[in-house]
Amino acid sequence: AQRVTQPEKLLSVFKGAPVELKCNYSYSGSPELFWYVQYSRQRLQLLLRHISRESIKGFTADLNKGETSFHLKKPFAQEEDSAMYYCALNSGTYKYIFGTGTRLKVLA
């Protein structure tokens, strides 16, 4: 079965500390993986996708097929990074499977 797991509901880090939001997936084929973010009082929006291999707002995510993971990382957290982060998988159709989300709190 296709599944996305985000084991942490809440992650608190201090400003300037490294951040890693964990995402593991279950899918037998070649998945497309994404990170979506929802800032306070804003709508859910795309942060980055693994195909682009890009860094957005200092965040990167590498697809590790051996570990079936797609962890989101940032070397130095900023207060404005505080938000809800969702990992999502697309199996090649229009259907996206979302994880339960991790709330990131960056403390001053």
Place this chain on the structure above:
Amino acid sequence: SAVISQKPSRDICQRGTSLTIQCQVDSQVTMMFWYRQQPGQSLTLIATANQGSEATYESGFVIDKFPISRPNLTFSTLTVSNMSPEDSSIYLCSVELARNGELFFGEGSRLTVL
């Protein structure tokens, strides 16, 4: 990008009643998606609304409970019928402009059923 407007943004309803949520997109799209986000849960796809045809429902969701209309390429409605407290959730409208994985979401409609 796409701008999606949802109405109502929130509502409190009585058990047994029905509520219709509207979704308006500022561009023409083939498919519109309706998601549900229950408290502490992930987003779950309810159905895909295609213009000119019946909506496609995901497992666990049926048309009698969640009838959907799609009268044109920029508008859709989702009705939550015969509501119970278990229907209390955020309902989200979403579109994908290009097959690149970028979903655009509305602000969501927070429904509370008493």
